Amino acid sequence: MLEIGIIRDQKERVLSGLKKKNASPEMLEMPDRIIARDDERKSTQTSLDNLLSRINKLSDEIGSLFKAGKAAEANAMKSEVAALKEEAKTLEVSLRAIRDDLDEMIIQLPNMPHESVPPGVGAEDNEVFKPWGGPMPELGASALPHWELAEKYNLISFKDGVMLTGSGFPVYKNKGARLQRALIGYFLDRAVEAGYTEIQPPLMVNRETARATGQLPDKEGQMYYIEKDDFYMIPTAEVPLTNLYRDTILQQSDFPVMLTGYTPCFRREAGSYGADVKGLNRLHQFDKVEIVRLEHPDRSYDSLMEMVAHVERLLADLELPYRILRLCGGDMSFNSALTFDFETYSAAQGRWLEVSSVSNFETFQSNRMKLRYRDEDGKTRLAHTLNGSALALARIVATLLENHQTPEGIKIPVALRPYTGFELIN
């Protein structure tokens, strides 16, 4: 949620940010509407506070009168207070209505894109921040896509998943299951080596938690919901990890807070179809190791680049062809100020697959979450939040199988061998 102060004080910047995110004409009117409504909120607040102040004073007087034994005078004042209370009640109701309306408007505004974000409307306009340096992988004539490899080596059963649950819930078996476990352990170890604190969070969260990181209300339909207990299955570890610091005030010396966690991620992916959902490309449940950082605003972009470098090393060590994109305004998520996507190349499919997304949210999440720090003057200010996948498993497995296939079998990258315990899947 965008800070009201930014909307008020930097309206021009907000408007140009909205344009970069291809906002509709109605959306461009939003800042003015919000400011007007906020003015109304302030004046209503002032009237209400003044009224309450008078009521408080009168109540004190009534108390003293009773003590002084002047019951008649005290009782006479009660009716006066009663009238004021009616007035206050009316003001309270309208203040709440104004607040709700204001929130509803502000919540519709996306985060402001960082100045380096390229213009554009969709994926085709993303900037290739770092192209793949090596030769494009060429697979032999006998090369197979990962879903066929999975079947050939008995690594994954999509059919069994359908039987147990439904499509998008694969069952990993044998060396396929072991590969999953190896990757999780490897990614976690690397994150911990890099200084992140390992966390194992709940996989279901309550409404307030889902709201604070921005999943609610805008992505409600993408989460699995447990109606009986009013819980949501997490779509990413970002949700519980970042929320660990909800409603807190950090000291500057606490920065950077660095957290990592492995969790399965649950996504309904309503509306997906076709090649997108083939094999491991898009699942309802997949495993992911997430990294999260809470940072001082002055350092958050340096932090972002450190996270990018971390992810890049992982991909390099897995010996996968990858590239880094800087997302354009139109392709960026609602919450993000700047996002780098990592893609690995699926040669068998002839397409790049997103395996990581690393973003700086600036104060967009912390505003909703009330995550602050104390600055030099002792004032509280909103911290910046960042997160990234390091890494999302399913697609990594897909490109790992495809890129490392040989006539003898699938070769496990050297870095991963201590974790798998085998060098070859055959």
Add this chain to the structure above:
RNA sequence: GGAAGAGUGGCAGAGCUGGUUGAUUGCACCGGUCUUGAAAACCGGCGUACCUGAGAGGGUACCGGGGGUUCGAAUCCCUCCUCUUCCGCCA
């Protein structure tokens, strides 16, 4: 799931027969005096959010969340949540 008890400021812990209590006190923390330095001692400060004000300051709200009673509630009532203990169940 059932029963009983409890949830107060960073922590500990008063207040809970309703009225100068945003809240006694101790610890922690910050500033100062003293000291060669430190400790101790002493003095002072020390919650968050919003409104208002150039500022100093003033005002409002908040004692687990929400609602109610009352002129007035941390204090009484209702409800939800959480924790503790006992019973039940169970990995």
